[in-house]
Amino acid sequence: MKRQTRLFALAELLRGRRTGVTAEQLAERFGVTVRTIYRDLDALRDAAFPLHAERGRGGGFALDRSYTLPPVNFTPTEAAILVALGRWAQEMRFLPFVDTLAAALDKVRGALSTASQRELVEQAEKLRFVGIPALPVAAPVRRVVEEAWLHRRPVRVRYQDKHGAVAWRRVRVLGLLMERAATFLECHDLDKDEPRTLRLDRVVGATFDDAADDGPAAR
Numbered sequence: 001m002k003r004q005t006r007l008f009a010l011a012e013l014l015r016g017r018r019t020g021v022t023a024e025q026l027a028e029r030f031g032v033t034v035r036t037i038y039r040d041l042d043a044l045r046d047a048a049f050p051l052h053a054e055r056g057r058g059g060g061f062a063l064d065r066s067y068t069l070p071p072v073n074f075t076p077t078e079a080a081i082l083v084a085l086g087r088w089a090q091e092m093r094f095l096p097f098v099d100t101l102a103a104a105l106d107k108v109r110g111a112l113s114t115a116s117q118r119e120l121v122e123q124a125e126k127l128r129f130v131g132i133p134a135l136p137v138a139a140p141v142r143r144v145v146e147e148a149w150l151h152r153r154p155v156r157v158r159y160q161d162k163h164g165a166v167a168w169r170r171v172r173v174l175g176l177l178m179e180r181a182a183t184f185l186e187c188h189d190l191d192k193d194e195p196r197t198l199r200l201d202r203v204v205g206a207t208f209d210d211a212a213d214d215g216p217a218a219r
Contacts, residue, residue: 003040006030010040011049020060079108080123087124093134096176096183096200097146132181135201144206145185149173154190158205159198170209171196 010026023041027034041061045051050064074082086105089095112120148155155173160166171187178184183200190209 006032007040007043010037011044014044014051014061014063020054020062022060025060074108074111076112076119077123079112080120081127082108083120084124084127088127088129088131091133092129092131093136093183094131094178096134096137096142096178099139099143100146134178134181134183137183137200137203141200141203141206144208145173145200145203148206148208149176149185154209156207156209157198157203160202160204166204169196169198171198176200 010030013026013029014021023034023037026037030037041051051061052064053059053061083105086101086108090098090101095101109117109120144155145157147153152172154170156168156170158166159169170190171185172190173185173187175186176183177186177197185198185200185203187196187198188194189196
């Protein structure tokens with residue numbers, strides 16, 4: 001592997017991990033010596049890559065936690081496809097986290113010039129989707145569930161079963177299963193220590209389980 005290719009691959013590996021990785025692990029991963037890895041890491045630092053070393057058990061080299069994704073340039077055609085698919089996902093409620101999706105799509109639109117935006121609209125209007133919208137979910141509940149899922153935070157949900165009975169459940173959201181008309185939360189029940197699947201549209205309230213957490217809540 002050429003050094004330029006290895007530096008790019010090394011940067012992408014660190015960008016994806018966001019956790020410490022030792023020089024020895026990197027050397028084994030790329031089939032080079034530890035000394036070579038140290039030279040590569042110095043080259044990334046010289047290129048203003050926000051790299052630092054974490055000491056102690058589980059430490060290693062990692063990116064600064066404040067590091068964000070670099071700018072991405074889309075052509076009008078690429079942006080049109082992304083926005084059209086995003087609009088469909090919003091209308092069909094296919095992805096429950098519509099607020100985050102809408103913010104992302106606004107950024108795509110805002111990055112385009114006026115002329116490109118006109119082309120974007122013209123192309124996006126030619127795409128049509130037919131489907132069955134997923135059942136609606138209250139926005140505050142969506143926000144708590146999104147945060148709980150993406151950041152692996154325990155959550156208490158007020159859940160209504162198929163008979164109409166409502167009860168609080170303590171769960172950790174492990175994944176999402178999206179069908180044509182409903183979204184299911186694949187959870188681990190913290191009280192019973194067993195798997196549990198919940199329909200998102202039947203979650204009528206949600207709050208983080210950690211009392212010290214200042215995150216949003218929904219009831």
